[in-house]
Amino acid sequence: MDENIEQQIKEMIVERLFLKIKPQDMENDKGLIDVYGIDSFNIMEIVVGLEELYGITIKPGEFKLSNFKTVGTIAEFVRSKKK
Incomplete structure (x- = not known):
């Protein structure tokens, strides 16, 4: 599961925010x-x-904001929380 964390985050973001990508x-x-x-609400x-x-x-x-700047920073943050 850990190696797919970035993909899971992307899927969650697109789904929850109804992004058109x-x-x-x-x-x-x-x-x-x-x-x-x-934005901040998102x-x-x-x-x-x-x-x-x-x-x-x-x-x-x-x-x-530094924890939520990119998909990569979010993934690193989540990995640190799961340890």
């Missing part, structure tokens, strides 16, 4: 805000999705 077309290192037009939806998908709790102090 395919998950496989999202790039791991492209900015979610700059490239895909995701980030909150991503947080809820991550908590549901991975059974993790994201604390207020962990809610930093």
Whole structure:
């Protein structure tokens, strides 16, 4: 499951935010805000999705833009929470 974490995150983001792109077309290192037009409300939806998908709790102090900048940074954050 861990090696597919980026793909799972992409699928969750596209599904929850009703993006008009395919998950496989999202790039791991492209900015979610700059490239895909995701805003702070969408980030909150991503947080809820991550908590549901991975059974993790994201604390207020962990809610930093640096953790949610790209699919890659989200994946690294989730991996650190699952350890």
